[in-house]
Amino acid sequence: MAWSALEGAWFSRRANPWPTTAGEAEAVQEQLRPLVDLTDPGPPTVDFIAGLDVGYAPDSDEVTGAVVVLDNTLQVVDHATSREKAKFPYIPGLFAFRELPPLLTALGRLTVIPDLLICDGYGLAHPRRFGLACHLGVLTGLPTIGVAKTAFVGTHADPAPTRGSWTPITLDHDTVGRALRTRDHVKPVFVSQGHRISLDNACAHVLHVTPAYRLPEPIRLADRLSRTDPPA
Template identity: 60%
Template sequence: MTTVRIPAGWPATEEEARAVQDELRARVVLDEPGPPPGTGHVTGVDVAYDDERDVVAAAAVVLDAATLDVVAEATAVGRVSFPYVPGLLAFREIPTVLAALDALPCRPGLVVCDGYGLAHPRRFGLASHLGVLTGLPTIGVAKNPFTFTYDEPGTPRGASAPLRAGDEEVGRALRTRENVKPVFVSLGHRVSLDNACAHTLALARDYRLPETTRRADALCRRALREATA
């Protein structure tokens, strides 16, 4: 477990944070296919909070993409770096997530974020932001449609429907379990949408949510408990 400080120059206001997003957005790469599903490493990242004690814990869990076995994991704890503001989630999560990724003993491969990438008010969500800062291929898999709209995908596992912001397609509602609420996949950095959905489906072999986010969620909660106890 590593301890994190809030980076110097980290935005202090919503206005500054939005300016950072507008600045970094130009660096997102959307025209690469990304790593082939089912090979190499896939890493889940997630964060848990204790706002009372001003503590945040992040986890990064590396899985073997073929077997979904855990290959490596790391955690980091720090101070809360930003309040929760819809559209500015990344500023709350990123410093600690970066520290957890840095603490990994191996390359993370594709990084799966708990939230959005392109599907964002300024098209620069958590997955986009993390991708630009690390250069790693990233995707976002969210549990809720945020402000976006979608038509209900077909019943079977693997069915999908566009996730839209008005006329613009910003991601996909992807059914990972038959007859169960879909997850919401969007592009992060250096991965195609088809590939992002294929990865998500492969990772959601046993549950609605990808194994990456389930493992990272469990680990960051444990890290928060231990840091807080």
């Protein structure tokens, strides 16, 4: 991927009117959903993997998008943030319209181009099958995975207690993700495809970047950065 893809997403977001109502936002999701690629298996290995998260300022409408890039040894090689006023109300299923603006700006500030994005949120495991990870993947063109701390839609059984165990998340008889155990006897995380990656490959990457904690290291570090970094 070249910088032009990220720059295109950045300019497209500013050139086109940003949705301000639930109806407008849902229409955008329906328009972009056919662009999601769920057949590309994605890269089996990557050199640079980015974690993305958004922090919300207390008693304020400011949001901070944070991106942390790690190499394949899980060392931090780059990071960036963007703090701005939220451009969309807080509506479940439409969080992407609050979180995408600062995340796209933060991505555009990186000096290292990531090969894979892991965002704190959902991808296919979404009421309209188009969560933040799908939206972010379509806009950037990058393979993207959604990893959430809590279940959102569908049903799943509790996976076995050992690391690497998983059970499918099903919605309307379709598999939309997995409840994945990243540590023995610890609550699972909820993995779903975003764009240009298979579910098997997504789970393999998540386990690779989760050596010590419940959450993937890129997301854990992005979460910390989003809450501690001074205004940009």
